[in-house]
Amino acid sequence: MSHHSSLFDSYSIRRVRPPKNKIGTSAKHDSAITHVMGTATYVDDITKPQGTLHLAVGKSSHAHARILGMDLSAVREADGVVDVLSFKDLPAQTDIGAVFDGEPLMVNDITEYVGQTLFVVVATSHRAAKKAATKAVVEYEPLPAVLSIDKALEQELFVRPSHFMKRGDAATALESAPIRIEGHIHMRGQEHFYLEGQVSYVVPCDDGGLEVYTSSQHPSEVQQLVAEVTDLPFHAVNTVVRRMGGGFGGKETQAAAWACLCGIVAKRHNAPVSMRLDRQDDMVVTGKRHEFANRYEVGLDESGRILGVDMQLAGLCGYAPDLSDAIVDRAMFHCDNAYYYPAARVAGHRCKTHTVSNTAYRGFGGPQGLMTAEYMMDHIAYTLGQDPLQVRLANLYQDGQSTHYGQTIEHFDLANIMTKLAADCDYDKRRQQIIAANKQAAAEGSDKRLGLALTPVKFGISFTVQTLNQAGALVHVYTDGSIHLNHGGTEMGQGLYIKIAQIVANEFDVDLDTVKVSATRTDKVPNTSPTAASSGTDINGKAAQNACLSIKARIVEFAAEHFEVSQEDIRFEQNHVYIGDKETLTFAEMIQLSYQNRISLSSTGYYKTPKIFYDRSKA
Incomplete structure (x- = not known):
């Protein structure tokens, strides 16, 4: 193998330095500059084509009542209105309960809270849809309401x-x-008051599927519910979440309804559909x-x-x-x-x-x-x-x-x-x-008092439901040594993307800026858990690490055979790969060599939290 020695002699004298932004060091948020500049794209910032339809909901004004009649003729005739849908127009599944049934997408005959969706207006603009929704004439029979x-x-x-x-x-x-x-x-209670309100944008695809852009902590659940309400298989719906302007739990289940309504209308009219809740609606129609x-x-x-x-x-x-x-x-x-x-x-x-x-x-x-x-x-x-x-x-x-x-x-x-x-x-x-x-x-008769407290907290980091304590990731290493990462966690300002990028960079011991994280997508990592329960970094980070370890193992096996050394002699350090004391290659050179020798440089990763269970029947 002497020809390899001459080929790689020059690499051994290169100056090496520790990778930039290693784990344990402070790294700026991956969208920090775009956040400050106002150029980060949120769902409502996506450039929409001409012909995009906009939705608004007609809301119940009673906490508990029977709907005796709805006259929507004035709504239909209002400026800019294209269509109006009520419960009878729903094409497939009508219940979008996250875990248990009981959450109809629209009211059929009984309304159970102030603000519940009675009908949906489809119009040429957000403003036209909102104005038209106010023109409905609804007849109620009030029923006793339990409010405490x-x-x-x-x-x-x-x-x-x-x-x-x-x-x-x-x-x-x-x-x-x-x-x-x-x-x-x-x-x-307490209102989440995320900076970015509830919003969704759905684009029909030429194969009959739907591309769903949503501000959701749970892309897979949105994918599944949109598929069910539009009578599509899960694979025909792709959910994309690049970032949220805050979530705090308010977008774990309650982002789904708006995506479902957009999906139904997008399929019905074969047109892109956008819907955002104004703050005064958001605070009324979403839970606390x-x-x-x-x-x-x-x-x-x-x-x-x-x-x-x-x-x-x-x-x-x-x-x-x-x-x-x-x-x-x-x-x-x-x-x-x-x-x-x-x-x-x-x-x-x-x-x-x-x-x-x-x-x-x-x-x-x-x-x-x-x-x-x-x-x-x-x-x-x-x-x-x-x-x-x-x-x-x-x-x-x-x-x-x-x-x-x-x-x-x-x-x-x-x-x-x-x-x-x-x-x-x-x-x-x-x-x-x-x-x-x-x-x-x-x-002295003053009503002011001083206080002092030292309070402990023991808190469980995991999902209460065992099934959700799992995560997936997808890692590609390209031939220039740059790394693409995708995982099931969503970014809502907490810096999850950059933390998991640091984990990937750490596994290969390369600079953080060689790793790019792309939007969370259900067509890249399927069946994801919500980003919640303080588990986002733990489970998605371990899944990403698992993918890196698979790629590394292939490279190490190949290099050991190629350079005739033992696998233990191969080290990924400081943006380089050391082949015992024989050779030193940059990380990119090692990747190029692996590719030339037909080594797979892509892997899925998976993690499930160990030692976690609860037998609810026995408590």
């Missing part, structure tokens, strides 16, 4: 069956406890963070240690299931926060109300569960006259204990972290200063 958690609990009105988690005998533990405390906490009304009863010994807990968590879900089953489950998983309940009974209710269906929102029920635990800890401290931090430290989990749903606690460092933080910030000294200052304020 208390009313729903009273009537046992639920969107899904209640769920219960039990450990030990909570009732006996409470009865025999020296001290018993009861309390409740009510948390209201779940309002929760939670109650607890806790039994304690004299030192403030918990002996037993009985807790009820009740989420205001709105009219349909959406993701409420998993959200209330997660509130139940987190209602211990960081504390050990020796005996526990936790009930979770999914309250049905005649309001828009609430949905995923950062934390996904976790905050509403752990806030209840923290509120209870303060209640214990004030009842016993103890320092709130000491009560928390006394009740923290210890390694080896298990949660009220049977998960063993491992690597639990909160006690060390909290003790060190308390020492670092002079907690005890500041607590005494605050007590003195508050006494003085009370004596």
